[in-house]
Amino acid sequence: MTQNHTSTPGQIKFPGISLPIFPNQGTREREGVAITVRLKGSVGGVEVRSDPAAGGRVAFSDGRNVFKPLYLAGEVEGLSGRRYGPRDNGGDSWATTRTIEKLLASPYPFNDISSQHVTQTSAGGSILIHKGHSDGQQIDMRYADGQGGYSEALGGANNGEYIKQLIYAAASEVKNNVTLKPKLKALQDWILKNRTILAFEARHQKTRIIYIGDSFIEEALVNGKFPSASAAGSVDIPGWGAWTDMPGKVRPDPDHRHHWHLSFSDENV
Numbered sequence: 001m002t003q004n005h006t007s008t009p010g011q012i013k014f015p016g017i018s019l020p021i022f023p024n025q026g027t028r029e030r031e032g033v034a035i036t037v038r039l040k041g042s043v044g045g046v047e048v049r050s051d052p053a054a055g056g057r058v059a060f061s062d063g064r065n066v067f068k069p070l071y072l073a074g075e076v077e078g079l080s081g082r083r084y085g086p087r088d089n090g091g092d093s094w095a096t097t098r099t100i101e102k103l104l105a106s107p108y109p110f111n112d113i114s115s116q117h118v119t120q121t122s123a124g125g126s127i128l129i130h131k132g133h134s135d136g137q138q139i140d141m142r143y144a145d146g147q148g149g150y151s152e153a154l155g156g157a158n159n160g161e162y163i164k165q166l167i168y169a170a171a172s173e174v175k176n177n178v179t180l181k182p183k184l185k186a187l188q189d190w191i192l193k194n195r196t197i198l199a200f201e202a203r204h205q206k207t208r209i210i211y212i213g214d215s216f217i218e219e220a221l222v223n224g225k226f227p228s229a230s231a232a233g234s235v236d237i238p239g240w241g242a243w244t245d246m247p248g249k250v251r252p253d254p255d256h257r258h259h260w261h262l263s264f265s266d267e268n269v
């Protein structure tokens with residue numbers, strides 16, 4: 001891996017050392033991985049080797065000597081076809097084993113989880129623009145389309161533009177009081193399905209927080225109202241009022257009109 005020499009007692013440094021790539025990543029560690037090293041060399045011309053059990057366990061800069069490994073969820077069988085959005089250099093679906101298990105048990109299309117080589121800031125966020133993602137336990141996912149699936153348009157593509165169009169079209173149907181209101185029906189189904197999945201995910205004890213979109217997403221999902229700029233104005237969406245029992249873990253936030261964000265933690269359990 002790497003070599004160095006010293007002629008004085010004390011620390012010996014191995015610059016540029018990195019972990020080898022381990023084959024067979026089909027075996028995913030859930031709890032944690034420790035790294036132990038064995039030094040081999042010579043002292044005074046005599047071959048020596050250290051005992052890993054006698055202080056050979058590597059400590060990391062945060063003081064811990066066990067870490068939770070991350071795996072590329074996008075390459076896991078059964079998940080590779082479930083991603084939306086563009087890919088980032090170095091991979092952007094680094095996930096803990098439990099995150100992968102969660103995704104395998106869920107129907108949602110997903111995008112970013114964590115990037116490779118992501119570093120925490122002192123404030124606890126990551127150095128990325130998408131600053132919440134850093135430990136393989138935050139997932140961006142498409143909304144339900146309200147038609148039994150998670151198709152792109154009503155899932156949030158184009159910054160939620162198709163969802164917005166549906167809301168405004170439904171408002172026109174209500175304003176004009178047309179006999180058939182297919183857009184209103186589609187919007188009602190969209191709200192019902194998304195409130196249902198968000199409540200379901202928020203109820204889980206491992207869920208830390210869920211972010212949804214602000215603006216028209218918040219108006220429809222949380223307030224149950226048409227936007228004030230719509231044809232109907234700021235009135236209740238027929239069939240739905242405000243989401244009165246919305247879980248406290250669900251929070252509207254900018255930059256989430258094209259996806260909802262699930263953040264969970266193993267440590268809370």
Ligand SMILES: [Zn+2]
Nearest residue numbers: 132139140261
């Ligand atoms: Zn996110």
